[in-house]
Amino acid sequence: MKRLLLILCLFRFVDLAAQPSERFVKILVTPDHADWLYKPGEPVKFMISVYRNNVLLKGAKLHYEIGPEKMEPTKKETTTLKDGTLAVDGGTMKTAGFLRCIATADVDGKEYRGLTTAGFAPDQIKPTVENPADFQAFWDKAKADLAKIPIDARMTLLPERCTELTNVYQLNLQNINGSRFYGILCIPKKEGKYPAILRVPGAGVRPYNGMIAEADKGFITLEVGIHGIPVTMEPVVYDNLARGALNGYPMANLDDRDRYYYKRVYLGCVRAVDFLVGMPQFDGQNLGVTGGSQGGALSIITTGLDSRIKWLAAYYPALSDVTGYLHGRAGGWPHMFTGDNLAYNNKPDRIKTTGYYDVVNFARLVKVPGRYSWGYNDEVCPPTSMYAAYNVIPGPKELDTAYLDTGHWTYPEQTEKMMNWLMTQLKGGGK
Incomplete structure (x- = not known):
């Protein structure tokens, strides 16, 4: 029964990689450029179509809004679709960024939604977040302090998860401030x-x-949690923590750069690297990092902090250019400077702390090859914020733009392509 509960819980939380479920009524919003890209000042037109049973639905009541992503719409209208389609003049953007058209239709008392986001010179988007003069010194000292703490690795075999080829363990490591850092470690059984x-x-x-x-x-693999708690407990424990002690953790202690929640997290990722490179089974050279959303952020951050990472594969990185909202455009998750969060966080000390933790400033340090993937329709991690980080990466980089229509999710083909790339680099030494 415990095994079943764990599996159900794992399925419940595959939110960052799950494809949305199929909808009975589909709203397609199509831009008039196949690559969804426009030059600043160039007009964009959207075609909105409502389908039911793959046939255009006539007479549907439609509302649409157009404007820069995550900002107040500059154009909105409610109308009835006589023939199931509507051509809309979306206007333009004079500067680099993203213009989004969101359409909703009321069908039989239920609301259905679709959107498309046009990009305007995204490769020209520049960060808004401050780059502190002592950024490097701050993290060099933090890593030096971590290095003084013994790893004290503790491994517990999980026999029910082991396979014919792999031993599986819960691993926990000593981290800063007397905390621990937990994960699931998998080691091939064959000697080598x-x-x-x-x-x-x-x-x-x-x-x-x-x-x-x-x-x-x-491959030796290590999948980590970040909260300093075991990662094999009953699902109800995590539910209670998410609603209680860990509710709002991305903004905890934001007023103090030394006490901010993510300091322990970022250093925990470095500690995980410490352990992996010290394993007798490690080949001594080929180490990669991957993740999506917060994990996409941590992939870039860990690579920026630790030169022992040789390749990274990141999906839709969060925590990127979070101060965008303070400059009249979308900022990255967790959206700490907009909505209800703005009044609480829009203070000099909190804004200053973000400079030491924003993905943008770690991206400036990434020198190794990386592959990145996201879509233009992401409403959790706005593409404006992600491009602000991507554009400052100095190392070899490739952005997979084949999945423009994705939001905060991935297609199976997308993840397969990414993992195949990463494993190929690691197996071949990047050659």
Whole structure:
């Protein structure tokens, strides 16, 4: 029964990689450029179509709004679709950014929604977040303080998860301030030297199953949690923590750069690297990191902090250019400077802290090859914020733009492509 509850909980939390369920009524919003890209000042037109049973639905009541993503709409209208379609003049943007058209239709008392986001010179988007003069010194000292703390690795075999090829453990390591850092470690049983993959997690509080399939293919894998708690407990424990003590953790102690929640998290990721490179089974060279959303952020951050990471594969990184809202455009998750969060966080000390933790300033330090993937329709991690980080990466980089229509989710083909790339680099040494 415990095994079943764990599996159900794991399925419940595959929110950052799950494709949306099929909808009975579909609203398609189509831009008039196949690549969804426009030059600043160039007009965009959207075609809105409502389908039921794959046939245009006539007479549907439609409301649409157009404006820069996450901002107040500059145009909105409610109308009835006589023939099931509507051509809309979307206007333009004079500067680099993203213009979004959101359409909703009321059908039989239920509301259905669709959206499309046009990009205007996204490669020209620049960050708004401050880059502190002592950014490097701050993190060099933090890592030096961490290095003084013994790793004190503790491994507990999980026999029910082991396979014919792989041993699976819960691992916990000593971190700063007397805390621990937990994860699921998978080690190939066959004697030899192996490349390693560190998977860092999306936001939330949950258990982890581990990257067992990848370990079966000949990789050491470590999938970590960030909250300093075991990652194999009953689902109800994580539910209670998410609603209680860990509710709002992304903004905890934001007024103090030394006490901010993510300091322990970022250093915990470095500690995970410490452990992996010290394993006798590690091949000594080939170490990669991957994750999506908060995990996409942590992939970039860990690579910026630690030169032992040789490749990274990041999906829709959160925590990117979070101060965008203070400059009249979308900022990254957790949206700390908009809505109800603005009045609380719009203070000099909180704004200053963000500079030490924003993905943008770690991206400036990424020198190793990386592959990145996101869609233009992401409403959790706005593409404006992600491009602000991507554009300052100095190392070799490739952004997979084949999945423009994705929001905060991925297609199976998308994740397969990404993981195949990462594993190929690690197996071949990047050659």
